[in-house]
Amino acid sequence: MTLSKKFTTSLITISLVASSIVGTAFASETPKSDSKIAVSGNTKNPRNIIFMVGDGMGPSYNSAYRHFADNPDTKEIEPTAFDQYLKGQQKTDPNDPKENVTDSAAGATAFSTGQKTYNGAISVDENKKKLKSVLEQAKEDGKSTGLVVTSEITDATPAAYASHVDDRDKKDEIAKQFYNEKINGEHTVDVLLGGGQKYFGSQNGNLQKKFKKDGYDVVHNKNALKNAKSDKILGLFADENMPLQIDAPNKNPKLVDMQKSALQRLEKNKKGFFLMVEGSSIDKSGHPNDITGVMSEMSGFEDAFKNATSYAKSHPDTLVVATADHSTGGLTIGKGKDYVWNPDAIKSMKHSGSYMTEQIAKGKDPKKVINEGYGFKVDENQINIISKEADKLSKLKEEDSQYETQLQALQDAIQKPINDKSHTGWTTKGHTGEDVNMYAMGAGSNKFDGLIDNTDNAKFIFSFLENKS
Numbered sequence: 399m400t401l402s403k404k405f406t407t408s409l410i411t412i413s414l415v416a417s418s419i420v421g422t423a424f425a426s427e428t429p430k431s432d433s434k435i436a437v438s439g440n441t442k443n444p445r446n447i448i449f450m451v452g453d454g455m456g457p458s459y460n461s462a463y464r465h466f467a468d469n470p471d472t473k474e475i476e477p478t479a480f481d482q483y484l485k486g487q488q489k490t491d492p493n494d495p496k497e498n499v500t501d502s503a504a505g506a507t508a509f510s511t512g513q514k515t516y517n518g519a520i521s522v523d524e525n526k527k528k529l530k531s532v533l534e535q536a537k538e539d540g541k542s543t544g545l546v547v548t549s550e551i552t553d554a555t556p557a558a559y560a561s562h563v564d565d566r567d568k569k570d571e572i573a574k575q576f577y578n579e580k581i582n583g584e585h586t587v588d589v590l591l592g593g594g595q596k597y598f599g600s601q602n603g604n605l606q607k608k609f610k611k612d613g614y615d616v617v618h619n620k621n622a623l624k625n626a627k628s629d630k631i632l633g634l635f636a637d638e639n640m641p642l643q644i645d646a647p648n649k650n651p652k653l654v655d656m657q658k659s660a661l662q663r664l665e666k667n668k669k670g671f672f673l674m675v676e677g678s679s680i681d682k683s684g685h686p687n688d689i690t691g692v693m694s695e696m697s698g699f700e701d702a703f704k705n706a707t708s709y710a711k712s713h714p715d716t717l718v719v720a721t722a723d724h725s726t727g728g729l730t731i732g733k734g735k736d737y738v739w740n741p742d743a744i745k746s747m748k749h750s751g752s753y754m755t756e757q758i759a760k761g762k763d764p765k766k767v768i769n770e771g772y773g774f775k776v777d778e779n780q781i782n783i784i785s786k787e788a789d790k791l792s793k794l795k796e797e798d799s800q801y802e803t804q805l806q807a808l809q810d811a812i813q814k815p816i817n818d819k820s821h822t823g824w825t826t827k828g829h830t831g832e833d834v835n836m837y838a839m840g841a842g843s844n845k846f847d848g849l850i851d852n853t854d855n856a857k858f859i860f861s862f863l864e865n866k867s
């Protein structure tokens with residue numbers, strides 16, 4: 399009773415805070431102070447652009463993260479690093495013959511090229527015609543370019559900036575285009591950092607060796623990234639997607655480490671740069687409804703956003719945009735009849751649901767995995783359910799048609815205690831079609847005010863590039 403009362407009060411505070419943020423963000427024509435002009439009244443043409451994508455980061459992700467990151471010792475719910483830069487929202491719908499909820503390929507094509515396309519398309523239109531991206535335009539203009547992600551570097555979002563294929567699953571081809579496509583005699587992207595090493599090895603034309611021969615540093619861990627000297631770099635830190643921040647070994651760079659390393663290189667170009675930074679695994683945790691993974695990756699994305707905005711404050715010719723391509727999973731803050739969402743349970747976790755699932759799938763004892771992964775006591779009944787699902791999975795081979803379904807059934811069982819204790823709800827394992835938040839600060843950020851279309855992001859950036867600066 400006391401708890402729910404306390405929560406009602408907090409919820410009122412949130413809505414007041416939220417409405418005052420929206421109020422100031424939209425009222426940029428009557429700024430209250432000079433600092434306000436700098437963040438929301440800026441019509442300057444940017445020389446440098448840092449475009450940040452929280453893949454799957456729908457509005458409920460931003461609100462949930464505010465609770466998660468809140469300092470429990472104060473009554474106020476502190477704003478996140480994003481909040482003060484809220485500009486409005488963007489519409490995310492694709493141009494697909496059957497579907498009106500976007501995937502990351504159509505989404506990224508929209509905000510990298512300014513054209514809507516079908517789900518699965520990587521910067522080609524419905525007739526498979528190539529569409530030029532803002533990164534390619536920036537390179538043509540003599541700027542430096544970078545892609546920094548936590549997924550495979552060949553994943554849909556980064557792919558849409560520097561390759562053109564009719565199907566996002568053609569990752570070998572995407573990697574080949576990263577190497578083969580040249581602008582003014584140079585590779586399209588100067589800084590490539592993320593996962594997906596398997597697309598650059600001997601089974602796909604030894605692309606990393608070729609990059610090395612062409613003057614790129616090729617690195618595979620945080621130390622090597624730190625010590626690398628060349629302005630051009632290919633960093634591949636995992637065979638597939640990089641591990642989530644909460645589960646990652648220390649030798650792995652975080653998103654913010656990769657972003658810093660990219661900025662050090664790109665900023666040497668007097669003509670400026672275009673850098674796309676993606677918190678890719680916000681979405682990859684949303685799909686299997688893994689709230690621990692989602693909060694881990696939101697935190698990594700916020701760190702990178704903080705670093706980007708502080709960079710823009712000391713380099714006022716820089717624009718920082720942060721947004722999402724769509725929402726994922728139907729994340730609900732407060733499921734069931736109680737008006738409660740409890741981030742403490744999530745904060746106590748030592749590993750993500752995805753990590754624990756992987757460990758059990760590899761044959762590790764479920765009880766041990768739960769003990770090591772959970773920050774609170776899971777009751778025997780739930781451990782038995784997890785063990786039963788683990789048992790069913792162990793009888794299947796990876797190539798069996800039911801394997802993936804059973805793997806998700808195991809993951810659902812593993813995550814049930816945390817979803818229950820935190821009162822986190824989900825409606826789907828796929829994407830959802832609501833508008834997503836737009837955050838922007840620095841040079842040119844005024845353009846992003848109000849409700850825009852996902853294609854407007856590219857249209858605005860093309861116009862900045864055209865105006866030069």
Ligand SMILES: [Zn+2]
Binds near residue numbers: 502685726829
């Ligand atoms: Zn997705």
